[in-house]
Amino acid sequence: MSYVTPAELATKMIDAGEAKIFMSTRDTVIRAYMAGAILALAAAFAITITVQTGEPLAGAMLFPVGFCMLYLLGFDLLTGVFTLAPLALIDKRPGVRLRSVLRNWSLVFVGNFAGALTVALMMAVIFTYAFSTGPNDVGQAIGKIGESRTVGYADHGAAGMLTLFIRGVLCNWMVSTGVVAAMMSTSVSGKVIGMWMPIMVFFYMGFEHSIVNMYLFPSGLMLGGDFSIADYFIWNEIPTLVGNLVGGLTFVGLTVYATHARTAATRRRPGSPAPARPEVARAAK
Template sequence: MSYVKPSDFAVKMVDAGESKAFMSTRDTLIRAFMAGAILALAAAFAVTVTVRTGEPLLGALLFPVGFILLYLMGFDLLTGVFTLVPLALLDKRRGVTVRSMLRNWGLVFLGNFLGAILVAVMMAVILTYGFSVAPDDVGQQLGEIGHSRTVGYAEHGAAGMLTLFIRGVLCNWMVSTGVVAALMSTSLPGKVIGMWMPIMLFFYMGFEHSIVNMFLFPSGLMLGGDFSIADYLVWNEIPTVIGNLVGGLTFVGLTLYLTHVRTAPDRRPPAHDATTEVDVAAPVRATT
């Protein structure tokens, strides 16, 4: 059977977290860079499809292509390591420390950011013919996304910040479910279908993904979006990163670990020992 039961794929999650904690700096950066770049291309594709067709659901249906490809190639997103690496620490895997976990997170963040920024620059060049003309309708939409999802939150003050944070939580609840879904099957079709569903959901619902935003907002700034770098950092990227951490670790990593790796004893009563059981209904015989 291609399906992997939860008690088995939960252990694979811990194994994956341990492996990432010990990965070399070079490999961690390469894999994170490529993940950020591929996800950025997928976001650019989805926005283009949405603008050209006027149908956001079609863009959401197609966006998971990038996510699936990057995970099948063994690349890493910050949202994924937020969920997996702490499990190796919690499981007390030898050599895994808070320092090694934070090192992994920092390197993956850097690699994702560099990959996403590279694609943002490339797309800005394409959409403006090397900044020689005004951006086309796709470029204008990228600028509007940056404005509405920074200044738009700021206009609501604390309520906007809370909304942003919760969208970040919900996003990585779904994205990390997609990461885990790749471990639920040993077949390629099974992995693809498992990853596709939660990623489509998060994108269509407009949840906030820190790596996707590393592409959307810098490209929006380059294409004339009416917001600043400070707006992007304070009113999107930083709260989104925190929300992604809370969502993935709390609702995916810890829940699966606690119930499928550290499963509590069930409430089944202990079996009786047939050799010591006394038949109280049997008659008592007198001895002579």
């Protein structure tokens, strides 16, 4: 069967987190760079579909193609390592320390940002004929997204900040569910189906994804969006990062770990025999 049981899945998640922590700096940055670039292209693709069709669901249904490509190629998003890397620390894997987890997060952040920024510049060139004309319809839409999801939150003060944070939490709940769902199958088709559904949910619902935003907001600034770099970091990227960390680790990583890697004692039904003690079981052999 291509299905991986939850207990096996929990072990795979811990192993994956450990592998990412001990990966070389070069490989970590390259894989993160490519992940950020591919996800940025997928975001540009989805927005183009939405603008040209006038149907946001169409863009959301096709956006996961980028996520599937980067996952199957073994590239890393910060949202995924937020969920997986801490599990190796919690499981007390040899050599795993908090500083090694933070090192992994930092390198993936840099790589994701560089990849997304590269695509943002390339797409801005396309949308403006190398900045010789005003942005086309898709470029204008990206600029408006940047405004509404920075100063739009700021207009609501603390309530806007809380809304932004919760959207970040819900986003990585779905995205990390996609990462984990891909591990539940050993077939390519099973992995793609498992990833596609939660990724589509996050995109259509307008939840905040820190790496998608690494493309949208720098691109929006290049395309004439009426907000600043400070607006982007304070009223989007930083709260989104925190929300993504909380959502992925709390609702996906720790829940799977707690109930499948470190299960509670089984409750014995009345009248059933007590389980043999380990030393008795060994003697019986």
